[in-house]
Amino acid sequence: MTSTPWPNPFIEQRADPFIQYHNGVYYFIASVPEYDRLEIRQARTIEGLRKAKATVVWRKPDTGPMGELIWAPELHRIDNKWYIYFAAAHTRALDAQGMFRHRMYVLECTDADPLTGTWQEKGQFVTPLDSFALDATTFSHQGKQWYLWAQKDPDIAGNTNLYLAEMATPWSLKGKPVMLSKPEYDWECRGFMVNEGPAVIRHGERLFITYSASATDENYCLGLLWIDQAADPLNPDNWHKSARPVFTTSYPNKQYGPGHNSFTRTPEGKDVLVYHARNYTEIEGDPLYDPGRHTRLKYLEWDTDGMPLFGEPPADNP
Template sequence: MKNWPNPFIEQRADPFILHHEGDYYFIASVPEYDRLEIRRAATLEALPEARPVTVWRKPDTGPMSELIWAPELHRIAGKWYIYFAAAHTQALDNLGMFQHRMFVLECADADPLTGEWREKGQVMTPFDTFALDATTFKHQGKQWYLWAQKAPDIPGNSNLYLAELENPWTLKGEPVMISRPEFDWECRGFLVNEGPAPLVHGDKLFVSYSASATDENYCMGLLWIALEADPLDPKNWHKSPQPVFRTSYENRQYGPGHNSFTRTPDGQDVLVYHARNYTEIEGDPLYDPNRHTRLKHIHWQENGMPDFGIPPADTL
């Protein structure tokens, strides 16, 4: 079992790693929040040294012109897609920071690092509110869209919603809410459920997510559902009453979260996440660049539930 260097990639928050046809693709938020860049390597271990390729830059004005957050790279029906959140300059000026909406880019070429990326526009949801952290996955023969959004009638910053996709940038049917901040550990600083990430193991579909403010209170929660159950029935979802991955003061790892999952070539599940190694943040935590990408093996318990363990200490 490999122990990766920690941090794995410095100053890259909201990390996402896709394993596709033998290669690993890495995408994440950059500290400047102004572009989307992809790096590719034949192994996980080679990703830190792989050259980042900028595939899109934000325009100066308009709905995608500020705070480019939490991109994910997906392969759907033979094309590449990047899902990300962005804010409108005018909305920021008038309304403050939390005015993000969700957007999609498409690349029909074979190589996403050299191909042409086209803007497919905003993913429209039933209410026009703060929305971010979209992911997509195949389940029960359907393509699903899973994201975080502010509900007009529910206190807090964001809840988690699930809907089927008509195509990679259009929802099909009515979304359902599968989680909202309710426990104390989800409501520290902000009432937040965000950054969902799906993972299948055994007879269950798991969704990890992040909760609370983006300082040392940031942590990960867990939802799960039986593989054959209807994911659009909220009653079928189960939720851990405790966080499953949280700050380790002993190891000086603070605010672990906004994760994704990948696998080693031999099929071991890997947690991909970010965390800081200090708590003394000047100003808004979102503008502190030192949320570093980190990797950790996931262990599986006999009852089929994941054990994320404790964030390991820095080795670099």
């Protein structure tokens, strides 16, 4: 459960990692330490992503709504087009409540190759709440395309909750969002009251959502939601939530704050957990600006009841 066939760290100084597999090619995108651009790598194998050249496909403007702190990009393929979902802050970085002025944005590429194709800004992904929002992902389920993200509700204590809604287009919502989870357990509220970074995986008759909780230091960890695949995902009562975190800091392995994950698969169909973690706890200044969150990989296993077994973050093995 703790072994991994990949070097650890897998890619250094890349937080919020996301790996997409499409037509025999793996694509990698993540937050860069400068928070100023979006770059993509591609390779025929997962291992090949380590040494693959990073191609910058978009840079932030100097001013305006997308002028600061480009966070947590994801690359998705919808209706034979490429989309990048990401969060960005206004150059007036803080709002009246002292929160970052992040909103979610979308880029579109209609060319076959997302590294050489032309990317167009589709603008802000607007939600009913005009508040701090980030970490969007999207997935197809029950014949519909869904949008899943983290956002601050001014009427709910804490920083961010998780919301789900059907999509009308790859850059707009259809219908009213529902809240799937908010910080409520102690392990979700250490340092900050946070549910963020959702990721989706299916197995058997269930659909699962992992998410990250607490501050981005050694308290950062993964929580888990799940639902029967046939159930209505817009009914919050159909969702189950683990009362305990499923992937946490390993002090024996010196892996701290594992979180903001995604999932991919090997060509043979084995599920792979993609995440970031630090190998130290001594952070100078704000953890947000510490570049030591490295991309890491490990196999995701399943128990006999069809529930995921995350194990613990394996030790560094460069």
